[in-house]
Amino acid sequence: MNLPSGFADSSSSARPLQVLQAAQFNAWRDGLAPALQAWVEAQQFSAAAGTLLLLPGEDGLAGAAIGIGDPLDPYSYAHAPFALPPGDWHVAAALEDGARAALQLGWGLGSYRFDRYRKAARAPARLVLSDRDAEASDLLAACVRVRDLVNTPTEHMGPQELEDVARAMAATHGAQVQVITGDELLAQNFPAIHAVGRASHRAPRLIALRWGQGGHPHVALVGKGVCFDTGGLDLKPADGMRNMKKDMGGAAHALALAELVMARKLPVQLTLLVPAVENAIGPEAFRPGEVIATRQGLSVEIDNTDAEGRVVLCDALTYAGEQHPDLILDFATLTGAARIALGPDLPALFANDDALANDWIAAGERVRDPLWRMPLWRPYLRYLNSGIADLANAGSRMAGAVTAALYLERFVPDAQTWAHLDVYAWNDSDRPGRPAGGEALALRSAFAMLKARYGA
Numbered sequence: 001m002n003l004p005s006g007f008a009d010s011s012s013s014a015r016p017l018q019v020l021q022a023a024q025f026n027a028w029r030d031g032l033a034p035a036l037q038a039w040v041e042a043q044q045f046s047a048a049a050g051t052l053l054l055l056p057g058e059d060g061l062a063g064a065a066i067g068i069g070d071p072l073d074p075y076s077y078a079h080a081p082f083a084l085p086p087g088d089w090h091v092a093a094a095l096e097d098g099a100r101a102a103l104q105l106g107w108g109l110g111s112y113r114f115d116r117y118r119k120a121a122r123a124p125a126r127l128v129l130s131d132r133d134a135e136a137s138d139l140l141a142a143c144v145r146v147r148d149l150v151n152t153p154t155e156h157m158g159p160q161e162l163e164d165v166a167r168a169m170a171a172t173h174g175a176q177v178q179v180i181t182g183d184e185l186l187a188q189n190f191p192a193i194h195a196v197g198r199a200s201h202r203a204p205r206l207i208a209l210r211w212g213q214g215g216h217p218h219v220a221l222v223g224k225g226v227c228f229d230t231g232g233l234d235l236k237p238a239d240g241m242r243n244m245k246k247d248m249g250g251a252a253h254a255l256a257l258a259e260l261v262m263a264r265k266l267p268v269q270l271t272l273l274v275p276a277v278e279n280a281i282g283p284e285a286f287r288p289g290e291v292i293a294t295r296q297g298l299s300v301e302i303d304n305t306d307a308e309g310r311v312v313l314c315d316a317l318t319y320a321g322e323q324h325p326d327l328i329l330d331f332a333t334l335t336g337a338a339r340i341a342l343g344p345d346l347p348a349l350f351a352n353d354d355a356l357a358n359d360w361i362a363a364g365e366r367v368r369d370p371l372w373r374m375p376l377w378r379p380y381l382r383y384l385n386s387g388i389a390d391l392a393n394a395g396s397r398m399a400g401a402v403t404a405a406l407y408l409e410r411f412v413p414d415a416q417t418w419a420h421l422d423v424y425a426w427n428d429s430d431r432p433g434r435p436a437g438g439e440a441l442a443l444r445s446a447f448a449m450l451k452a453r454y455g456a
Contacts, residue, residue, distance in 0.1 A: 006124040071098070074368065078107070175270075222275075222328065224247070229308065337401040349420075383403045
């Protein structure tokens with residue numbers, strides 16, 4: 001893998017960078033020459049998390065120090081690439097393995113800028129890495145994959161482009177891809193996917209990627225691939241539609257996790273399913289009040305065409321369950337209610353298995369990539385009651401994230417281990433390491449959970 005922006009293999013001109021926690025500050029300062037001690041005091045630097053100090057020398061800039069918080073949190077280091085002046089830097093003192101990997105990942109996340117349509121205002125400072133951590137490199141690539149996919153406007157990231165990404169991944173890693181497109185979805189019994197996507201000039205499709213050897217545990221990943229969501233005939237207002245290029249964020253997470261599993265050669269059988277559609281308005285748009293068929297055989301009354309993500313996912317989840325995997329994980333930018341409850345940084349986890357939920361939460365704590373469990377409170381199924389069909393796709397403003405997850409659960413076979421992540425996939429403001437735009441959330445913890453469960 002090529003080094004991304006922000007890294008260098010070697011450099012004879014790299015300046016030293018001190019990486020300090022607040023508890024290490026006094027000992028470091030006391031070891032400096034008196035003139036530098038005076039400089040540090042004048043700058044009021046104390047190695048607080050997220051701070052930086054430039055150190056003067058005879059030829060101008062001699063080095064720098066950054067303050068960090070948790071040394072195992074990649075975002076502790078993410079301010080450095082753009083806080084430091086451009087140029088090459090090397091860490092002056094050895095870090096423990098976990099911290100070294102976190103530094104590498106955090107530096108890469110902090111160096112990221114989406115530059116498909118314009119160049120970044122400046123280049124990030126480059127970290128000299130003589131020996132990269134291979135897993136950290138793959139984790140960074142997966143996070144960048146999510147960011148790039150979500151940031152790309154629908155003009156250049158529609159259902160066909162998602163298919164192209166899956167095919168390129170398959171070619172790299174020796175996987176197989178099958179795509180069911182347009183009216184063939186009806187012929188092969190994926191009517192719900194077809195109903196949502198049929199109004200667009202871009203044909204809806206189900207993308208299926210398969211990888212791995214028989215005999216290994218079977219993991220199925222499902223990602224919501226609504227490449228743009230107008231809301232359908234229940235049209236979104238302008239501010240609600242503005243960033244709906246991000247409504248394929250679940251597919252971006254599922255694709256990136258699949259790529260990570262293959263790159264790290266995790267000993268599993270992998271099935272990746274992406275129902276890819278555009279929820280458009282046109283003569284063929286599905287309507288409020290219609291009753292649509294699903295692959296499972298349940299009839300669904302459309303209460304709101306803006307609750308379309310769960311409709312495309314239900315066919316994909318049914319298909320995943322037909323293959324009897326050991327585990328199904330689905331990722332979806334599904335509800336605004338999850339963001340109201342937990343904010344933009346904390347994805348909502350729903351699971352029908354306590355061990356799976358606990359494993360994912362514990363992995364999030366280990367790798368500092370958190371998520372929060374929400375309840376599958378089944379009495380709230382009453383909010384999905386329909387007078388003319390087996391269930392409705394919506395129906396109440398109460399507990400929106402919970403009812404959406406309950407809807408999905410109806411299409412997961414009994415006794416099938418399953419988890420659903422309602423993920424925002426977006427940074428709503430610029431912060432160090434978290435530029436405004438697409439974001440990977442609970443992706444690293446998902447891989448850490450799978451690695452702990454199925455790794456060699």
